[in-house]
Structure formats: structure tokens, C-alpha cells
Amino acid sequence: xxxxxxxxxxxxxxxxxxxxxxxxxxxxxxxxxxxxxxxxxxxxxxxxxxxxxxxxxxxxxxxxxxxxxxxxxxxxxxxxxxxxxxxxxxxxxxxxxxxxxxxxxxxxxxxxxxxxxxxxxxxxxxxxxxxxxxxxxxxxxxxxxxxxxxxxxxxxxxxxxxxxxxxxxxxxxxxxxxxxxxxxxxxxxxxxxxxxxxxxxxxxxxxxxxxxxxxxxxxxxxxxxxxxxxxxxxxxxxxxxxxxxxxxxxxxxxxxxxxxxxxxxxxxxxxxxxxxxxxxxxxxxxxxxxxxxxxxxxxxxxxxxxxxxxxxxxxxxxxxxxxxxxxxxxxxxxxxxxxxxxxxxxxxxxxxxxxxxxxxxxxxxxxxxxxxxxxxxxxxxxxxxxxxxxxxxxxxxxxxxxxxxxxxxxxxxxxxxxxxxxxxxxxxxxxxxxxxxxxxxxxxxxxxxxxxxxxxxxxxxxxxxxxxxxxxxxxxxxxxxxxxxxxxxxxxxxxxxxxxxxxxxxxxxxxxxxxxxxxxxxxxxxxxxxxxxxxxxxxxxxxxxx
Amino acid sequence: xxxxxxxxxxxxxxxxxxxxxxxxxxxxxxxxxxxxxxxxxxxxxxxxxxxxxxxxxxxxxxxxxxxxxxxxxxxxxxxxxxxxxxxxxxxxxxxxxxxxxxxxxxxxxxxxxxxxxxxxxxxxxxxxxxxxxxxxxxxxxxxxxxxxxxxxxxxxxxxxxxxxxxxxxxxxxxxxxxxxxxxxxxxxxxxxxxxxxxxxxxxxxxxxxxxxxxxxxxxxxxxxxxxxxxxxxxxxxxxxxx
Numbered sequence: 001x002x003x004x005x006x007x008x009x010x011x012x013x014x015x016x017x018x019x020x021x022x023x024x025x026x027x028x029x030x031x032x033x034x035x036x037x038x039x040x041x042x043x044x045x046x047x048x049x050x051x052x053x054x055x056x057x058x059x060x061x062x063x064x065x066x067x068x069x070x071x072x073x074x075x076x077x078x079x080x081x082x083x084x085x086x087x088x089x090x091x092x093x094x095x096x097x098x099x100x101x102x103x104x105x106x107x108x109x110x111x112x113x114x115x116x117x118x119x120x121x122x123x124x125x126x127x128x129x130x131x132x133x134x135x136x137x138x139x140x141x142x143x144x145x146x147x148x149x150x151x152x153x154x155x156x157x158x159x160x161x162x163x164x165x166x167x168x169x170x171x172x173x174x175x176x177x178x179x180x181x182x183x184x185x186x187x188x189x190x191x192x193x194x195x196x197x198x199x200x201x202x203x204x205x206x207x208x209x210x211x212x213x214x215x216x217x218x219x220x221x222x223x224x225x226x227x228x229x230x231x232x233x234x235x236x237x238x239x240x241x242x243x244x245x246x247x248x249x250x251x252x253x254x255x256x257x258x259x260x261x262x263x264x265x266x267x268x269x270x271x272x273x274x275x276x277x278x279x280x281x282x283x284x285x286x287x288x289x290x291x292x293x294x295x296x297x298x299x300x301x302x303x304x305x306x307x308x309x310x311x312x313x314x315x316x317x318x319x320x321x322x323x324x325x326x327x328x329x330x331x332x333x334x335x336x337x338x339x340x341x342x343x344x345x346x347x348x349x350x351x352x353x354x355x356x357x358x359x360x361x362x363x364x365x366x367x368x369x370x371x372x373x374x375x376x377x378x379x380x381x382x383x384x385x386x387x388x389x390x391x392x393x394x395x396x397x398x399x400x401x402x403x404x405x406x407x408x409x410x411x412x413x414x415x416x417x418x419x420x421x422x423x424x425x426x427x428x429x430x431x432x433x434x435x436x437x438x439x440x441x442x443x444x445x446x447x448x449x450x451x452x453x454x455x456x457x458x459x460x461x462x463x464x465x466x467x468x469x470x471x472x473x474x475x476x477x478x479x480x481x482x483x484x485x486x487x488x489x490x491x492x493x494x495x496x497x498x499x500x501x502x503x504x505x506x507x508x509x510x511x512x513x514x515x516x517x518x519x520x521x522x523x524x525x526x527x528x529x530x531x532x533x534x535x536x537x538x539x540x541x542x543x544x545x546x
Numbered sequence: 547x548x549x550x551x552x553x554x555x556x557x558x559x560x561x562x563x564x565x566x567x568x569x570x571x572x573x574x575x576x577x578x579x580x581x582x583x584x585x586x587x588x589x590x591x592x593x594x595x596x597x598x599x600x601x602x603x604x605x606x607x608x609x610x611x612x613x614x615x616x617x618x619x620x621x622x623x624x625x626x627x628x629x630x631x632x633x634x635x636x637x638x639x640x641x642x643x644x645x646x647x648x649x650x651x652x653x654x655x656x657x658x659x660x661x662x663x664x665x666x667x668x669x670x671x672x673x674x675x676x677x678x679x680x681x682x683x684x685x686x687x688x689x690x691x692x693x694x695x696x697x698x699x700x701x702x703x704x705x706x707x708x709x710x711x712x713x714x715x716x717x718x719x720x721x722x723x724x725x726x727x728x729x730x731x732x733x734x735x736x737x738x739x740x741x742x743x744x745x746x747x748x749x750x751x752x753x754x755x756x757x758x759x760x761x762x763x764x765x766x767x768x769x770x771x772x773x774x775x776x777x778x779x780x781x782x783x784x785x786x787x788x
Contacts, residue, residue: 001669001670001672001673001674001676001677002666002669002670004674005658005662005669006655006657009657009658010657013657432653433655433656433657435653436653436654436655437655437666437670438614438638438641439612439614439641439647439649439653440641440642440666440667440670440720441638441639441640441641441642441643441667441670441671442638442642442670443634443635443638444634446670538615539609539614539615540609540614540615543614543649543653
């Protein structure tokens with residue numbers, strides 16, 4: 001009984017010992033915060049990786065792919081049974097994306113991915129990452145009549161970060177086409193009436209104003225394009241274009257396309273290919289929905305030949321995984337199959353080079369993967385889960401977390417030595433009390449128990465305070481970040497680097513209990529040596545101690 | 547130099563007896579022999595004063611009798627049973643139940659108030675569960691003891707708020723709470739002024755006369771020793787009976 005009471009009294013009267021557990025508190029708090037943030041990042045990353053990759057990916061080794069995706073899907077369904085929730089065919093080829101920025105051609109190396117508009121969104125979270133609200137509901141490769149988000153739909157922070165997307169879509173396209181036409185006309189008129197040396201100084205200001213006026217006029221007239229813009233060449237095509245842009249995506253030979261009212265095949269590039277973020281967090285775009293780009297890709301034959309075509313950007317894809325956002329360009333699968341020559345001219349059966357599989361929730365991915373691997377020859381098909389695909393990355397994050405945890409735990413271990421030193425001092429200070437207790441009949445183990453119990457108490461207090469502090473910081477980390485930014489004027493968490501507007505956190509109770517147990521364990525371990533010393537004190541010498 | 551008390555004559559073993567007790571301490575390179583074969587008996591309800599000069603081994607003898615230390619040679623018996631060679635746990639228990647000790651510098655626990663200090667031996671004895679059951683009885687016993695010693699108003703004072711005499715009375719109460727067979731007092735008046743010292747001595751005499759408590763009182767002061775039934779003088783590690 002005296003042990004408990006004495007522990008309690010020592011706890012209340014020895015503030016210096018409490019000071020020694022502040023390091024435990026800080027260590028525990030840091031570990032909780034770091035683990036929560038790391039877990040948040042890891043989760044966010046996994047979600048994004050998983051957002052583009054379906055649960056299981058079924059691929060061919062060759063770029064030409066395998067024929068008849070429907071037959072394959074039937075077979076997969078047969079081996080997977082009801083574990084499979086959905087499937088979608090996909091064609092992915094390396095390609096080159098070219099677009100013009102202020103007269104200069106910019107080239108990007110990309111992965112050109114043909115997806116099935118109807119089924120793709122059902123298999124992955126693809127749709128969630130698009131910039132047009134309607135596309136997020138149901139993807140369409142047709143250019144939209146404006147309405148693109150000027151606010152990052154995945155960020156909680158209000159405020160426009162993409163002012164450039166205002167007016168993107170058809171209005172922007174019409175304006176651009178009209179401006180190009182006017183400049184061309186102006187150039188032609190200038191070359192006709194060769195400007196005199198005197199008029200050269202005046203000429204830039206005059207036409208510019210007239211161009212701007214005309215662009216304004218075009219913009220104001222966009223509601224009724226038929227009436228305002230130059231008369232259409234063919235009476236029937238504009239209406240058809242509106243309904244189904246793909247039918248006219250490749251105009252017949254010799255026919256001149258009206259770029260103001262028609263689009264090429266729609267593509268959805270990753271946002272990182274078309275924009276960059278400046279350090280105020282505003283995205284600057286090189287290409288907007290409505291612009292045309294050229295893409296060069298290999299055909300399906302042997303050897304593959306490079307073909308180029310023109311496409312119209314209809315939306316952007318933003319998973320916030322820069323690896324994807326600056327690498328992927330999506331296109332309707334049937335168009336890509338046709339352009340690459342993947343459709344058998346006799347039977348009309350297309351080829352694809354991968355099938356994305358979504359499994360029912362709770363399915364063991366590895367088990368299903370292995371079952372499929374058994375059913376399909378490994379020489380022809382590569383079957384992997386999304387975790388396999390990003391294995392090294394996920395492993396790296398796990399490794400990073402493990403190393404961080406070890407380092408932070410060492411901080412608590414260092415705190416343990418502080419406790420050890422202070423406990424030794426307390427034992428020396430309490431030598432006479434130890435003698436008294438022994439003279440009253442307390443056993444050596446009882447005396448050791450006092451100090452072990454004291455260590456346990458201190459560990460609990462320190463870890464408890466650390467838990468409270470850690471949770472408080474974790475739950476308010478974004479407020480704290482904002483406060484630090486406000487105080488220092490420095491961006492702590494630069495959105496141009498991280499692409500997150502707030503720091504993601506996940507508090508895992510199991511991790512926390514391990515941290516607490518570890519910290520308390522260290523406090524108890526640190527008190528073992530002082531406790532043994534106290535227990536071994538000779539009562540007579542202890543009583544004589546001043 | 548054996549002290550043959552009346553207890554032995556009647557066949558009843560003395561309450562406390564030491565036989566040929568030897569104890570030496572290492573001091574520097576040499577060995578300091580403090581006790582060189584001490585024989586000594588304390589009868590039931592006896593009151594013995596042990597006197598001697600500083601360094602004559604009075605306190606060492608008391609510590610050996612109180613089982614706080616182990617003799618190099620010789621035996622300690624309580625009620626005829628040898629106790630000095632018992633395992634440590636048994637000796638701890640005996641110290642808790644059969645022996646009460648009072649020291650010159652009171653040795654109260656500074657974290658505890660007067661009442662808790664008196665209760666300390668019982669807290670040492672009982673586990674938390676047992677303590678919860680006994681708490682009321684123990685508290686009333688401790689209160690009664692303190693009230694008997696005139697400390698009824700000082701129950702919840704910490705030692706530093708008490709005078710020397712009060713502290714020593716708390717210490718005596720603590721020694722008595724577990725109803726020991728023998729009270730070992732090591733210069734209990736050494737740090738006190740004369741009036742307080744006399745008060746403490748009166749208390750001890752009263753305990754001996756009224757309650758029949760056996761007491762060994764160690765002192766260097768002959769006038770104090772005279773209050774005892776019997777005086778034993780330690781000289782050069784041996785006992786001289788006066």
C-alpha cells in the first residue's frame with residue numbers, strides 16, 4: 001500500500017522528475033504526428049495510385065495486344081466468378097504529345113491510353129479526377145460548352161486557383177479560331193499593301209485594337225454562333241457535329257473542317273502535361289480545353305510505324321500523382337484502335353493490350369491474381385494487382401515510415417536516460433526515507449517496487465500528455481500550418497510542390513497504442529537501475545545518510 | 547559477563563537476548579571491531595538502558611537487535627527463537643510486527659503527515675486490497691495513539707510543521723501502532739531540549755509501567771539512563787553491568 005501512496009506523493013512533490021518526462025511527452029507527440037501525417041500521405045498516395053489502376057491489371061506483353069477483348073473478359077469472368085465486379089478494355093502505347101505555345105512547339109513524352117468511355121469509370125476512380133463536373137458524372141470526349149472548374153475540386157480550400165479555365169471549351173475555341181483567322185487576314189492584307197517605312201510605326205497599334213474589338217464581338221456573339229460567325233460551308237455538318245463529334249472527328253478527304261464548330265478526336269491529358277503551378281498556388285496553363293494538339297504514336301504492325309494525328313483537348317485529368325498527371329493522355333479506345341490498325345479488317349474484331357478488372361469489395365487480390373495467372377499462360381499475359389504495379393513505391397514509403405519511427409523512438413530512448421539520471425538523484429535524495437521504510441519492515445523488493453511504480457507513473461503521465469499533445473497537433477495541423485505561414489510569411493507546405501492543399505492525416509489507434517506502450521516501457525526500463533540501487537541500500541547506512 | 551535475568555531462572559526464555567555478538571566495520575585499510583562478544587538479555591516488560599561513550603557500539607547493538615544489520619558472529623533470539631539467520635523476508639516481517647524503533651533524528655517520512663507516518667508500518671504490512679478493508683480500524687488506532695500523546699490537533703501536519711518533541715512522539719506512536727513486543731529507542735531525546743526530552747522519557751516510562759512494553763533505550767546520558775530498571779554499559783565492545 002505504501003508503494004502506491006509514496007509513488008503518488010513523489011509524483012506530486014517532485015517536479016524535476018516531471019521535467020524529465022517532458023522529453024517523453026515531446027517524443028510521443030512527435031511520433032504520433034509524424035505517423036499520422038505519413039499514414040495520411042501514404043493513404044492519399046495509394047488512393048491516387050489505385051485511382052488510375054484498377055484492382056487487377058491483365059496485360060499483354062506486346063504493344064499489338066491480344067485479339068477479342070470480349071472473349072478474354074468472358075474467360076476472366078469464368079475463372080474469377082463473382083469476385084469480379086467490372087472490367088474494361090484498354091489500349092496503352094507510348095507516344096509523343098506536341099502542342100504549340102506562343103508559336104513554339106512543345107513536345108512531351110506520354111503514355112497514350114485508349115479507354116472505353118462507358119465502362120472505364122466503373123472500374124477505376126478515373127472520373128473523379130476530371131475538371132468538368134459533367135465529365136465527372138459521365139465521361140465524354142466531346143468538348144464542353146464551358147463550365148470547367150476554376151477551383152480545384154479535390155481541395156477543400158475555397159478560392160480560384162485556375163482562373164485560366166474560365167471560358168475554356170467551345171467559347172475559347174471559337175475565340176481562338178476567330179483570332180487566328182483575323183491575324184491571318186491581317187498578315188495577308190499587310191503583304192498585299194507592302195507597308196511604307198513611315199506607316200510601320202503606326203501600324204501595330206491600329207490593327208491590334210481592331211483585332212481586340214473583333215474578338216470581343218466574337219465572344220459576345222458566341223451564344224448564336226451560326227448567325228455571327230462566317231457562314232458554314234456545309235449546311236448539314238454543324239448540327240451533326242454538335243450531336244456526335246466523333247462522326248466528324250476525321251473529316252472526309254478534301255473537306256475543310258470548320259474549327260470553330262468542329263473538334264478533332266477528344267483527348268484528356270494529365271494536367272501536369274498542360275500546366276504548371278506557380279508559387280502562389282495558381283495553375284498556369286499552356287494548353288486549354290478547346291486547343292488542338294498533335295500526337296505521334298506507333299501503329300500495331302510489325303515493325304511499328306509512327307503515325308501522327310491531331311486531337312482536341314476536352315478536359316484534364318488530375319490524380320495529384322505527378323507520375324500520372326504528367327504522363328498520361330486518354331483517348332477513346334475505338335479511335336485509337338482504328339488509328340493504330342488494331343481492328344481486324346475482315347472480322348471487325350478489335351485488339352486491346354490490357355483489361356482492367358475491378359473486384360468486389362473484400363476480395364483477396366493476391367488470391368484472385370494467382371487464380372487468373374493459373375488460367376492464362378504467363379508467356380502471353382502479365383497479370384498483376386495494383387500493389388504489384390506500384391510495389392517499389394509503396395515499399396519505399398513503408399521503409400521511410402519504419403526508419404522515421406526508429407529514429408523517433410531513439411529520441412524517447414534518449415529521454416529514458418534522462419529519467420535514469422534523475423531517478424538516481426531521487427534515490428540518493430530519498431536514501432534516508434528508504435532506510436526508514438526498511439526499518440519499518442519494508443522488503444527490498446517493496447522498495448524497488450516504489451521506484452518501478454514511480455517510473456511507470458511518470459511514463460504514463462508523459463505518454464498521456466504526449467498523446468494529448470500529439471492528437472491536438474494532428475487534428476489541427478492545417479490550422480497550425482496556416483498560423484506558421486502567417487507568422488513567418490513563408491510557405492510551409494508549398495502546393496506547387498505537393499499538390500495537396502491541406503496536410504492529410506490518419507490517426508491509427510494501433511500505432512498509437514504501440515507508441516504509448518513503447519514510451520511507458522522505456523520509462524519503466526529506465527527506472528530499473530535506480531530501483532535496484534534503492535533496493536540494495538543497506539538500511540543502517542541509509543538511516544545514517546544526511 | 548552473561549546477564550542472567552529472572553526470566554531465565556523461571557524457565558521462560560527472555561524476550562530478547564543476544565549471545566556473543568560480534569560486529570566489525572572496515573574503515574579504510576583497517577578493520578574496526580565495534581562489538582567483541584556482547585551478551586545481553588531483555589526480559590518481558592523490562593526497561594534496559596544501554597549507555598556508553600560515542601563509538602562504543604550502542605547503536606550497532608541496537609541495529610543488530612532490530613535486525614537492521616547482520617552480526618559477524620553470535621546470535622539474536624526473540625522469545626527463544628533465533629532470528630539473526632532467518633531469510634531477509636522473514637526478518638523484514640519480524641521488524642514490521644515485533645519490533646518498534648525510535649531514532650534520535652525521528653526519521654519520519656517527509657511526504658507523509660503525522661497520521662500517515664503512524665500508519666506507515668501497517669501500510670507496509672498490508673496489500674492495497676487488505677488496506678482498503680482495514681483502513682478504518684487502522685485510522686482509529688493511529689488517531690487514538692496520537693491523541694494519547696497529545697497530538698490530536700496535529701494529525702494532518704507534515705513533519706516539518708511539527709516541533710522536535712512532537713515529531714518524536716509521532717515516531718513513538720509509529721513504533722507502537724503494530725503493537726510490537728519490544729521498543730528499541732536510539733537516543734530518543736538526543737535532539738530535544740530538556741523539557742521535551744523529559745516529556746518523551748515520561749512517555750516511555752509510562753508505556754513500560756502501564757502497558758508492560760519492553761524497552762531498550764540507548765543513551766550516552768547517565769541521568770536519562772537512571773530512569774530505566776537496569777543499566778548496561780558498553781565498554782570497548784564488551785558489556786559491563788552496573
